[in-house]
Amino acid sequence: MTPDFVMRLGYAAGRVLAARGAKAGARPTVLIGKDTRISGYMIEAALEAGFSAAGVDVLLCGPLPTSGVAYLTRALRVSAGVVISASHNPYADNGIKFFSRDGYKLPDAVEAQIEARLEQPMGCNPSAKLGRARRVDDAQGCYIEFCKSTFPGELDLKGMKLVVDCAHGAAYDVAPQVFRELGAEVAAIGVAPDGYNINDLFGATAPQNLIREVKRQKAQLGVALDGDADRVLIVDGSGTAYDGDQLLYAIARHRAGREKLAGVAGTLMTNFALEKAFARMKVPFARAAVGDRYVLELLRQKGWLLGGESSGHILSLDKHTTGDGIVSALQVLTAMRESRKSLAQLTADLVMVPQVLLNVTIPKGFEWSKRKAILRAQAEAEKSLNGRGRVLLRPSGTEPVLRVMVEGVPRKAIESVAKSIADVVRREATA
DSSP states (O other): OOHHHHHHHHHHHHHHHHHHHHHTTOOOEEEEEEOSOTHHHHHHHHHHHHHHHTTOEEEEEEEOOHHHHHHHHHHTTOSEEEEEOOTTSOTTOOOEEEEETTSSBOOHHHHHHHHHHHTSOOOOOOGGGOOOEEEOTTHHHHHHHHHHHTSOTTOOOTTOEEEEEOTTSTTTTHHHHHHHHTTOEEEEESOOOOSSOTTSSOSTTOTHHHHHHHHHHTOSEEEEEOTTSOOEEEEETTSOEEOHHHHHHHHHHHHHTTSOOOOEEEETTSOHHHHHHHHHTTOOEEEEOSSHHHHHHHHHHHTOOEEEOTTSOEEETTTOSSOOHHHHHHHHHHHHHHHTOOHHHHTTTOOOOOEEEEEEEOOTTOOGGGOHHHHHHHHHHHHHHTTSEEEEEEEOSSSSEEEEEEEESSHHHHHHHHHHHHHHHHHHHHO
16 A cells, blocks of 8 residues: 555546546545554545546544444545545554445446556646545534434433543544433543554454453443444443344344334345344344445345444444444444443344354465365364354455354364464465
């Protein structure tokens, strides 16, 4: 992710957007937000230069959750939104994500156009046709008001003490304010970003500090977000952590008691207990490929509103166009407030099937699915489970690892199965 590449990407995306905007007779404008990584400054400047060279105006909103950029892209009627973030990854990583003007991920066809344009030489518009750049006033305030609007107007959080862990990431300023303005007493942790500490021992991927702080503060709940705040994990007063599957179930169960649910979407990683629970409730359930993008595609295809991943990405399409950790936490709190039940009570009848997930480092371009030894190990593992579980192997979309997931009972058996597969993958990857 070098300045040269990022500038060329901005130019390529700008040319594609300019061509689309020209058809509508409008000058294109893009909104750029970022998380708190040190590399965000460099990438933001390079993107701005590329877009300007292509004749695209730029609005800069600084650190803001991914879902906040998606919301403002739609609210400000700009041509596209861009997020500079590597989500839950360490500070040294970074990435660039695009949203279309309606707040959804860019269509594949548009992404393909940008990739094709990226292969061509970079040019530059004449001075009279360069794009301009300016800062957006109160982008955080607008997003805070949007988040609050997804919580019922007749409810508040008065009398509730929350610990909010922002992972030293994009939500470090906005998330505590949302919960405070709804009436909660908030203790905030992970809110001192320095460019290098994003996701480091804090946030949804590392809840140990949150669990400790919830117990120390005698809080009712702890809410943990990741670096770009699109995923959430919640801890109750006893220190029990609830993942995306359990939170999705709490929201869905509450909604099903008030209205007919058309269906709920999960992924290949969604715990089998969730599928069985929805079957008991007579709520249709379907699995998408891993990734919130694919959950969204499945929801839109089926016309459903609710879906999510065990990692904490939860989509409530009646509230937002993308996964939003703050909005998702507010949906859980809505269920608790309206039902007058604790999170433990809302999920009491969901008995999770044990899962073991091992990450095995693999080299770039490693084609694990063509390695006979790995396929044989996978087949033998499935045979040994004898219908008591399932095995899933998949490469990470953000890290150089192959994820080995085994689900079933008893736990010792699946731990042994997962380790045996991981050992084979490790040998094959280093051969």
